[in-house]
Amino acid sequence: MKPNTRILDYVTLVQDGVLTLDDVPQDVSKEVTKWTRYLSGVTDNGMVKDTTTQTQPDNKPVLGTNFDLTATKKAGE
Numbered sequence: 001m002k003p004n005t006r007i008l009d010y011v012t013l014v015q016d017g018v019l020t021l022d023d024v025p026q027d028v029s030k031e032v033t034k035w036t037r038y039l040s041g042v043t044d045n046g047m048v049k050d051t052t053t054q055t056q057p058d059n060k061p062v063l064g065t066n067f068d069l070t071a072t073k074k075a076g077e
Contacts (some may be wrong), residue, residue: 007028007032010028010032011032015039021033021036
């Protein structure tokens with residue numbers, strides 16, 4: 001089912017951090033929660049795990065940090 005304008009307005013306010021899901025009226029809170037989760041990419045109903053933290057392995061060099069940008073002259077110039 002498509003959400004109506006009222007539900008989308010509350011979803012937008014929750015995503016922008018203006019409201020929390022606790023501040024949403026009871027009659028639309030279930031739908032707002034569903035659409036907020038859907039639009040944020042949550043695919044299951046279990047605990048949401050933060051997987052946005054990414055680390056660079058210690059054994060791999062970071063590309064683009066060891067460039068020698070000094071100008072060089074050709075031999076004989």
